[in-house]
Amino acid sequence: MAVTFPRGFVAGTASCGIKAFTAGATAIPSGQQKDLCVVQSERVCDTGGVFTTNKVKSASVVIDHLHLQHNRVQALVVNSGNANACTGAQGFKDALLMAKITADHLDLDPDQVLVSSTGVIGRYMPMDAVKSGIISACANMDAAHGLDAAHAIMTTDSKPKLAELGVDLGGVQVRIGGMCKGSGMIHPNMATMLAYITTDAAVEPGLMASMVKAVADQSFNQVTVDGDSSTNDTFLMLANGAAGNKPVGSGSPEAGVLQGAMLEVAQRLARSIARDGEGATKLLTVRVAGAASRDDARLAARTVASSSLVKTAIHGGDPNWGRIVCALGYSGAEMAIDRLHLSIGGLTVFERGAGVAVDLGAVRAVFEQPEIEIVATLGMGDGASEAWGCDLSEEYVRINADYTT
Amino acid sequence: MAVTFPRGFVAGTASCGIKAFTAGATAIPSGQQKDLCVVQSERVCDTGGVFTTNKVKSASVVIDHLHLQHNRVQALVVNSGNANACTGAQGFKDALLMAKITADHLDLDPDQVLVSSTGVIGRYMPMDAVKSGIISACANMDAAHGLDAAHAIMTTDSKPKLAELGVDLGGVQVRIGGMCKGSGMIHPNMATMLAYITTDAAVEPGLMASMVKAVADQSFNQVTVDGDSSTNDTFLMLANGAAGNKPVGSGSPEAGVLQGAMLEVAQRLARSIARDGEGATKLLTVRVAGAASRDDARLAARTVASSSLVKTAIHGGDPNWGRIVCALGYSGAEMAIDRLHLSIGGLTVFERGAGVAVDLGAVRAVFEQPEIEIVATLGMGDGASEAWGCDLSEEYVRINADYTT
Numbered sequence: 001m002a003v004t005f006p007r008g009f010v011a012g013t014a015s016c017g018i019k020a021f022t023a024g025a026t027a028i029p030s031g032q033q034k035d036l037c038v039v040q041s042e043r044v045c046d047t048g049g050v051f052t053t054n055k056v057k058s059a060s061v062v063i064d065h066l067h068l069q070h071n072r073v074q075a076l077v078v079n080s081g082n083a084n085a086c087t088g089a090q091g092f093k094d095a096l097l098m099a100k101i102t103a104d105h106l107d108l109d110p111d112q113v114l115v116s117s118t119g120v121i122g123r124y125m126p127m128d129a130v131k132s133g134i135i136s137a138c139a140n141m142d143a144a145h146g147l148d149a150a151h152a153i154m155t156t157d158s159k160p161k162l163a164e165l166g167v168d169l170g171g172v173q174v175r176i177g178g179m180c181k182g183s184g185m186i187h188p189n190m191a192t193m194l195a196y197i198t199t200d201a202a203v204e205p206g207l208m209a210s211m212v213k214a215v216a217d218q219s220f221n222q223v224t225v226d227g228d229s230s231t232n233d234t235f236l237m238l239a240n241g242a243a244g245n246k247p248v249g250s251g252s253p254e255a256g257v258l259q260g261a262m263l264e265v266a267q268r269l270a271r272s273i274a275r276d277g278e279g280a281t282k283l284l285t286v287r288v289a290g291a292a293s294r295d296d297a298r299l300a301a302r303t304v305a306s307s308s309l310v311k312t313a314i315h316g317g318d319p320n321w322g323r324i325v326c327a328l329g330y331s332g333a334e335m336a337i338d339r340l341h342l343s344i345g346g347l348t349v350f351e352r353g354a355g356v357a358v359d360l361g362a363v364r365a366v367f368e369q370p371e372i373e374i375v376a377t378l379g380m381g382d383g384a385s386e387a388w389g390c391d392l393s394e395e396y397v398r399i400n401a402d403y404t405t
Numbered sequence: 406m407a408v409t410f411p412r413g414f415v416a417g418t419a420s421c422g423i424k425a426f427t428a429g430a431t432a433i434p435s436g437q438q439k440d441l442c443v444v445q446s447e448r449v450c451d452t453g454g455v456f457t458t459n460k461v462k463s464a465s466v467v468i469d470h471l472h473l474q475h476n477r478v479q480a481l482v483v484n485s486g487n488a489n490a491c492t493g494a495q496g497f498k499d500a501l502l503m504a505k506i507t508a509d510h511l512d513l514d515p516d517q518v519l520v521s522s523t524g525v526i527g528r529y530m531p532m533d534a535v536k537s538g539i540i541s542a543c544a545n546m547d548a549a550h551g552l553d554a555a556h557a558i559m560t561t562d563s564k565p566k567l568a569e570l571g572v573d574l575g576g577v578q579v580r581i582g583g584m585c586k587g588s589g590m591i592h593p594n595m596a597t598m599l600a601y602i603t604t605d606a607a608v609e610p611g612l613m614a615s616m617v618k619a620v621a622d623q624s625f626n627q628v629t630v631d632g633d634s635s636t637n638d639t640f641l642m643l644a645n646g647a648a649g650n651k652p653v654g655s656g657s658p659e660a661g662v663l664q665g666a667m668l669e670v671a672q673r674l675a676r677s678i679a680r681d682g683e684g685a686t687k688l689l690t691v692r693v694a695g696a697a698s699r700d701d702a703r704l705a706a707r708t709v710a711s712s713s714l715v716k717t718a719i720h721g722g723d724p725n726w727g728r729i730v731c732a733l734g735y736s737g738a739e740m741a742i743d744r745l746h747l748s749i750g751g752l753t754v755f756e757r758g759a760g761v762a763v764d765l766g767a768v769r770a771v772f773e774q775p776e777i778e779i780v781a782t783l784g785m786g787d788g789a790s791e792a793w794g795c796d797l798s799e800e801y802v803r804i805n806a807d808y809t810t
Contacts, residue, residue, distance in 0.1 A: 052735075053735070054731065054735045055734040055735070055739075055740050055741075055742075056730055056731060056733070056734030056742050057734075085727070085731075086727060086730050086742065086755070086759060086760060087759055087760075088743075088757070088758040088759035091759075120727065121727025121728070121731060122726065122727040122730070122755075122759070123760075230731055230735075231730075231734060308713075321527065322526025322527040323526070325461055325491050325527070325636075326459060326461060326490075326526060326635055326636055328460075329459035329460040329461030329462075329636060330457075330459045330460070334460075335461075337460075337461050337491065352493070353491070353493040354491060354493035354495075354496075354527070355491060355527040355528075
């Protein structure tokens with residue numbers, strides 16, 4: 001299941017009370033009080049990671065940067081309920097201690113452990129609880145606990161987020177599994193999102209690091225829920241080689257296949273985040289084609305998917321294509337209004353510089369579906385990309401007005 | 406009153422049914438059905454304007470750019486209810502016709518008239534109604550109609566927005582007056598905002614054009630309600646010389662005084678927009694000091710004021726300073742977490758890299774005020790700026806989910 005679907009990965013979880021220490025009662029779905037997980041590989045993993053671009057970084061993000069430099073990671077420890085951000089020197093000590101306790105109980109070195117935290121900013125970690133949670137999780141590691149791990153990393157998520165895929169790599173079937181969390185504060189720069197993709201593929205050292213940015217750019221960085229980006233965002237890819245295939249080298253055909261499969265898992269996870277945006281009732285997919293470049297396409301797609309006015313229109317089932325055109329216009333992507341072609345759910349609503357007389361009732365019916373696809377063809381080149389978002393509902397406001405420090 | 410407070414300006418308004426043609430019933434406050442105004446100066450004005458940076462521009466914005474090149478403006482015609490954007494060639498014809506009809510009835514040339522439109526995107530102007538409205542407005546021009554004009558430009562605004570100021574310019578008292586509209590779709594780039602500031606100061610030709618960008622950058626461009634920027638944003642400054650002072654030249658001490666007074670009026674108008682954000686219940690002022698540059702300060706202040714999570718926290722009366730620190734971190738402004746000092750309503754909540762143990766009840770009381778001031782001192786230099794925003798409420802979602810194309 002999820003990160004333990006690939007061979008050679010096990011996980012353990014604990015309910016150690018971190019969420020009870022720090023989060024408002026309304027923010028945590030009842031029955032989801034698991035708040036810590038440990039994931040371990042039987043072998044050293046080739047590991048790549050990308051992290052938040054926020055200038056304020058959680059202690060765990062800084063520690064992970066350091067530990068990744070040695071590229072001998074074999075375990076993760078993740079807690080939810082407390083972000084360990086804006087916690088000064090104490091925060092660094094606590095993050096290092098989390099790595100050390102985990103390493104001690106799994107017979108590893110501390111720099112073989114990566115640490116992630118998510119939750120409320122600005123509170124010190126309740127380290128007694130965290131310590132007992134790590135000990136408890138490490139005492140109960142099992143390949144069957146992948147789903148539990150996905151539960152343990154949730155904060156305002158309404159459900160655990162998983163994806164799995166098998167792929168043939170030079171005649172050997174390798175497995176890829178992933179889990180993530182994130183609903184509010186999700187933005188192109190991966191705000192308050194944690195994502196982990198594991199594979200049992202054997203790869204040459206450094207391959208995961210060379211792939212992780214490209215995978216993130218076409219998946220998690222195209223998810224947008226509310227425009228904020230957080231202190232703790234983390235995306236890690238770990239390959240442990242348990243499948244026994246010939247190690248995949250950079251630039252090989254197998255590397256392309258593997259990267260495509262990792263991207264597919266990442267995109268499934270990214271869409272699950274968009275679908276689970278705080279208060280979201282609809283998944284919005286924005287496809288942009290014909291952009292002057294892929295970067296332009298990414299920018300345009302993200303901008304439409306994150307427009308508050310587009311998001312509220314979608315929530316209201318309002319076929320307000322003017323807001324989509326407007327968002328494309330301020331996205332910064334090159335465009336010319338007379339070349340734009342715009343469709344909503346397959347219905348052309350705008351072309352040749354003006355709106356098309358369509359049956360507004362049909363457009364409205366499209367907007368009332370749980371999944372809505374907007375396709376914008378810019379006519380400027382051959383750049384293409386997509387982005388995912390959700391509607392903006394009254395419920396979003398309620399959740400975030402009440403979620404307490 | 407407002408734009409007719411300075412001598413030599415008159416205004417006329419009409420209720421010609423544009424709003425009835427195009428807008429949903431819920432979007433227009435009842436009793437506010439005026440939808441067209443004409444403002445005329447007795448003399449040719451020195452005029453400066455800045456417009457939306459959206460790549461999709463309303464026909465009126467394009468026309469105004471052309472007309473401003475001659476710098477002999479003597480009248481404005483503004484309608485609400487229809488943005489005349491994404492209307493192709495027909496839109497340009499209609500905007501030009503609006504200028505021509507106005508010019509004909511005021512005995513001016515068409516290029517002496519500037520045109521603004523605001524409202525729904527993507528519908529053709531109901532030109533029969535517009536024509537009768539212009540004729541009706543031009544037949545009833547009066548200096549007493551400044552307030553009526555401010556009403557006529559409203560869309561989802563809950564109230565008209567005006568400001569007035571007198572200032573001594575080399576021994577002569579000159580008057581400055583302004584009106585604006587805007588609530589939803591307000592962003593740093595002046596989304597769906599129309600603002601007009603008039604003065605009876607005499608100035609040398611070109612002075613208004615040289616000042617208008619700087620005034621906008623420190624006022625309207627620092628207002629943020631929902632992150633969208635529109636096709637129609639327009640800010641115009643007109644000086645007609647009716648006060649009879651010695652014409653103010655660029656770089657003179659009087660130019661500084663005049664620009665300061667124009668800015669004061671612009672800032673009052675900008676704050677009134679933030680306060681009247683769709684569904685807003687609270688005005689948020691974010692002051693940033695100690696930034697590496699003024700641009701950094703502007704960026705940081707705007708980013709905090711536009712964070713959905715900060716806005717919902719303020720709505721909920723939630724003293725969640727972590728969200729403010731987080732927004733500063735992703736703003737792009739230079740910062741170092743250990744140099745940051747943050748206060749909310751005068752209470753220090755963050756310094757030296759960590760949160761301060763404050764009485765959360767006192768912070769909460771601050772957040773529950775109708776006006777809230779956040780002050781961030783970055784400790785990186787001497788750049789300072791401020792920005793204004795509002796809380797994000799369930800009502801915002803309701804307004805924008807229902808506002809129809």
